Amino acid sequence: MTVSTTPATSRAISVEINGDTVEREVPASRLLVHFLRDDLDLTGTHVGCDTGSCGACTVLVDGLAVKSCSILAVQADGASVRTVEGLASDDGELTALQQSFKDCHALQCGYCTPGMLMSATALLERNPHPSEADVKLALQGNICRCTGYWNIIEAVVAVGQGGAA
Amino acid sequence: MTAVETEAGTRQHGAAMGVSVPRKEDNRLVQGQGVFFDDIKRHGMGYLHFVRSPYAHARIGGIDLTAALELPGVLGTLTGDEVALLTDPFFQIAAPPGGHVRDYALAVGKVRYIGEAVVAVVADTRERARDAAELVMVDYEPLAVVVDAREALRESAPVLHEECGGNLSYSDVWEWGDVDAAFAEADHVVSIAELHFDRFNSTPHECSGALVEYNRGTAQWTVYTNNQFPGFAAIMMGPALRAGLDKLRLVTQDIGGGFGNKITTHPQLVVCCLLARKLKRAIQWTEWRTDFHQSMSHGNERWFQDTEVAVKADGTLLGFRTKAIDDAGAFLRYEPLGGVIWSQVAGGLYRWRNLRLEFTQAMTNKAPVSPNRGYSRMQQLWFTERVIDIVAQQLGFDPVEIRKLNYVQPEEMPYETPNGCVYDSGDYPRMLDLALELIGYETIEERRAEAAARGKLLGLGIGSTLDSGTNNFGQSQLVNPALQFSGNNEVATVKLDIFGEVVVTLGTTPQGQGHETTAAQVVADSIGCDVDMVNVRVGHDSYWNSHAGFSGTYASQFAVTGLGAVKGAADLLAGEMRQLAAMVFHCSPGDIELGGGFARIIGNPDAALPFMALGAIVNANNAGFLEDPPTLNCRFVYRPQFDVPDLERKFGNLTLTYATQIHACVVEIDRETGVTEVVDYAAVEDCGVRINPRIVEGQVMGATAHAIGAALWETFAYDEDGNLLTPNFYDYHVPHALDMPPLRTGALESPSPFTPLGTKGMGEGGGGGIHCICAAIQDALRVVGAPVVTDSHNPYHRVWELIRHPERSRQSVEVRSR
Incomplete structure (x- = not known):
């Protein structure tokens, strides 16, 4: 059969x-x-x-x-x-979040990065000035095995504060 | 959140080196434009799915492929019987008895762990390949199972590989100094019945895989993959496939994390090669997460039994003796190298000179082990750190003071260890002071009291580690004298192309470490141009002329071997550019300086040739030279200076550099549940000269996260039938964003005297986190019966057991004083 x-x-x-x-x-x-x-x-x-x-x-x-x-x-x-x-414009201009990921060394191998960026983009669209706690909660569904998250969280918070420190 | 405090300012070596320039890799990766192996497609490619064993140990009876082959869209299959005809068993690193293992790309005759690949099925879509795999009928005759290495060594244990005559893969006694004399001299002898280092791995986010094409006309395979050690993979695959290495082209581009776990994918790659040839089409294999957990590259589980430590009254450590039992899993895919790698750091950071370790490795019905971030050294360093803290606890020494007393001191550097390894540089006491400052050591007793008022048990722990890097492969001869490996090498080419492009090729396989960026920094300073002018090709291609036998990215060495090769090639190119400019200007090369993208006569800014002119002259406008101009295409093989170790004494320098990490943490434990929360963390790194401090710090952070996960949540737990209980990210809990404690990092720079740039390989120092969390738990629990932490992995239920029955672990420790 x-x-x-x-x-x-x-x-x-x-x-x-x-x-x-x-x-x-x-x-x-x-x-x-x-x-x-x-x-x-x-x-x-x-x-x-x-x-x-x-x-x-x-x-x-x-x-x-x-x-x-x-x-x-x-x-x-x-x-x-x-x-x-x-995310980026047709002429390659990065979003503030993408730029912040670069500025904060928020990626290493880059495998989780697209998912992180999309979760964080959704967060920033509903909450343009998230706190560190807000960011951690919004990224709870995204695993990163390279960075330990510290720089990712810093990068997202920085966008809400007008750019990377 | 992240406070970055750097004590020693990074040296400004030139315009680019020493500066945290933006990473070249990032622009493509933040736009989803990276090319990982699974992104590569070919017309008509077939998707491969493995049928895997549901039994931990069983004889394979019949295999019925009928239903699978009848499913529309199925393109073909491969079985173990075919593999046994078409290939030779993989070369074994081990001497007998482990050397008798016959390891094929698919199970032949028997399965030895759950998840072992038995049949490969190829179909026109991913979904159909998986559906068809479920239709393959395999008859199994189950056999008795052994999952505990200690039991596997007993006479009565079921035997995995009959040809080995038992489950022992490797054993030897390692002894240096005068151990008996040390114990005779000791004022105290501390005995520890058993310590256990748990099984886990780094679970890179991207699983393993490949796209493999076969060129029938030339009998050559092209393997687009994420294997991180192509030199090793080729050495394994070529003889098995009965093919010369030039028939195997291994290509990597972007790799989604490796951590050592992507070194031993050669069995699966061989299956892809056989099917590409058999089915006359490209084969695409992407490992499923569950398959990775069940079958790929677990870290070495290890026990330390009957440990004794010789201690003087003042806390001076004289030596130890112990018996290590290591669990290799079902096959020896990189083992028994773990049986020697630990000895790179035999005594850890301490000055004891009398060490004895009986190393025994067993095979069990579990996934094969392979290198995992901190491979085999992490276990040994955890042992030495546990010993220090248990000795301190039992004899009443302060964990800080006993460390400072016994650390190798900065004035002793370079320090030759009892087994002939050479710690190149470092200041361990100063690093510890910096870590304690970052963690707020002065206020710890106030914090302890404040936590107690909230019903929490607070503790502080220290973890000291060495990240030994740049292997001397001659150490492999210590586990098998017949092996013909020694030394190390890595290759880079740097050329100036026709329009002045500076093009760099590497032999390495970066997986997030930013090789394109740091290589460009070194080249820019060597030939006098901007980092942006340097184009570093992405990834590895064994058909480039930058491939050597040890090419790859593993064992903390890029900053030494990779950048050593880059520096060598760039310096050659700089010399040739000066030579060419001198030929054009009819002067001496010594009259030429390079800078700002020009070669010019010193003191005469008008006599300047842009790089573009140099490239164009050599490549496209070279008439009229009376003598041959240089090629401006330079290749350099970096080879560190090593000797083959003394095999009789087990003595010699096994690695070139020793980066150092001192980690410290504060934990709070809920006494009702045993749940441990890391509430503060400090990590201090000394990896010599830092080419890009931000990249270094990123490695420190990532390694720290791995350690926190391994200490508290991550474990490959098996039941007695050999079922892996944590086969996916549901059950295998890696740290998430909410799990991360506040982190402070610090850095010292003690340049290595042995490397071209003063750098040391780094990135694997995460073990410090396991050690310091174990120590902090033991410290926190001293007020509830002072149990002894004897396991590297301490989830809430184990901590709860320690709280509930502190006497049990205490009974495993004994002090004899005179």
Whole structure:
């Protein structure tokens, strides 16, 4: 007996990604993160675990920080998605947060960085002047194995205070 | 939050070195433009998923691939039987008995740990590969399991590798000085029944993986991967694949953390190579997080039994004897090198001269161990630090004073240890003073009382560590005299291209350490230009001419070997640029100076050639020279001066440099639950000359976070059936942002007299955090029965046990005085 565990169904979706509307037919089982990385080649969004624990895949879905490994691509149908590739302007001008990460040495290997930036972007959009405690809480879903977080927290707080010290 | 207090100002070596210039890597990484291996795609590539063993020890019966192969989209499979036909077993570092292990890229005949790869399945999508893997039917005949190295050494234990005749992989007795005389001279002998260093690793955020292409016309593989020691991987893979090393091109770009855990991926890479050839398509393998936890590069678990310490009445430590039992896991993928690496720091920071250590390593039904940040030295340093604090506790010495009394003193540097290692430089007492100042040592008793009023137990602990760097691979001969490895090397090339571009290639495989930046700083100062003018190629490519046998990034050495190679190549280039300018200006090279991107005649600013002109002349406008101009393309192999150690005496210099860390912390413990919170932390680093202080501090911070995690939360715990109980980030708790204590860092600079730039390799000094947290817990609990901390890992339930039954741990320690 042959058991097929691959869903036979797929669905057409329309998602606004970093300002552009994307229409694609996707397998129903495809995670949003794999849709972004494999189908759209937006490889800035990373995968670091298989349990929704690490936050490397964090993107903004309708302004909310979401782990893109934890929702299906079809669930993003009709939504507006923002990834790390959508932060800097087309001419390469970094956001204040990206610049602050550079200024504060808030990254080493850079693998967690896109997820950190998206979680922190969501925080700064709802709270432009976060305290250290606010930042720690907002980044609780994002693991970093290189920095020990100190410089990341400093970088996010600095944005709310008008720039890195 | 982070107060950065640097006592010694960083030396201003030139325009760039010594300055925390912005990292060259960051612009791409903050925009998601890094290229990690999983970002690379090829037309028609197949995704690989491993079928892994659900048993810790079992014979493999039949393997039925029918259902998997019938699944639409499945492209092919590979089994252990095929691997055994197509490859030779991996070269073993061990002498017999460990040397008899037959290790293949997939399980052959038997599985020996849960998570061992048994079959590889390739399909057209990630999802289908995983679905198909679940359809592979494997018949297992379960065997008895042993997960404790101490039990594995018993006669009655189940044997993992029958060809080894038991589970012993390596054993030897290491003794220096006159140990019996030291104990005869001692006023006190402190005995410690057993200490245990726990199993964990650094869990880099990016798991392992590769994209592998096979060129049928040339029989060459290209392996885009995140392996961090391509020199070692190639030496392992080539003979197994029956291929010359030139048939293996290993390429790395951005790597999402390594910490040593990405050294031993050669079995999986061989599977990818075989499948790329078999299926005639590119093979993509990305390890799942659970697979990483179950199968990849655990740190060495180690016991220290029957320890005795010889102490004089004034607290002078004369020596120790102990029996170390090390758990290698199921295969010897880098072992038994852990059996010698510890001896780089045999006595830690202390002056005792009489040491005896019986080292025994066993194989168990658990994931293989491999290097992990602080590899094998961390265990030994934890042992020495535990010994110091237990001796202090038992004999009533102050932990600060007994350290200062026994530390190697600055005026003794360079200091030859009892086993012939040479501590190059440092001032340990001064570092301790700085750490204590940063942690607020003067007010600790007031804080203790204030915490007690809140119902908390407060304690302070110190952790002293050495980060020995730049290995002498000759030490491998101490565990296997037949090995033909010694010394060390690293390569860099620096060239001036046609439009004046300064192009640097490295043999190293950076994983966040900022090699592009620090290499550019060294080149900029050597040839007289701005850091921005220096283009350092990203990552490693063994087809570049900057690859040597020891190329890679591991064992705290880039600032010595990598930058030593860069400095050498840049100096060669500077000489050639002066030579060329002199040929153009018809003067002597000594008349030429380099600076600001120009080569000019000293004292005549009008006679100046921009770098672009030099590059263009050599590469595209070279007619008319009567003699050949230089190539402006310079390669330098840095080779530190080492001798092969004396194998009889186990004596010789095993590493070139010794960076030093003194960590101090304050913890508060809830006496009802045993929950420990680190409330204050200070880390002082001395890694000699710092090329980029901010990058150095970042390494200190990261290593500290690893140590805090290992001390309190992170453990690879197994049940008696060999099930890993912490197979993912749900159960394996790495520190999160909310877990981090306030941190103060400090730095001293004691230049190494042995390295081209006065630098020392660094980044692995995090063990200090484990030591100081253990010490702080023991200090905090002195008012509740004074238990002894005997484990490196102290989660709340272990601390609670210490509080509830302090007599149990106390019984394991005994003092005999005369």
